[in-house]
Amino acid sequence: MTLEQVKEFIKQTGWGFLATTDGHKVGVRPMGAVAWKGNCFLCATFAASDKIAQLKKVPYAEYCFSDSAGKHVRIAGSCMVSTDNAEKLWLYKEIPGLKDHVKDPASPDYVIIKMTPDNIRIMDSADMKYMQVELK
16 A cells, blocks of 8 residues: 555545553544645644643654554654644645634644654555555
């Protein structure tokens, strides 16, 4: 599977799960407001969330997107929290459903988790083996 096919799979599934840790506790939560921008994977969230607190301590995370048949993609990489208003506005426009949760894209309460993936794997076969996706 190519990176472009991974991106299409994520669009089709719509929701995935984000795993973060602070070094002691792990948090896994469903995430839906995601998009690719260049080589980065962006996700909308609120500044006061547990995931942001964890990422400030351990700036690395993993997303998992799965379909109903169990085919899934795992995306891991270093993360930063972006408060850049131009980037926030771009994601706000890219994901129309954000308007239901974020009234003002310039709000300091709305931030972006910006991941630079270093490992993307997919499992889509009955042999239960991961295939590495080449990052370009």
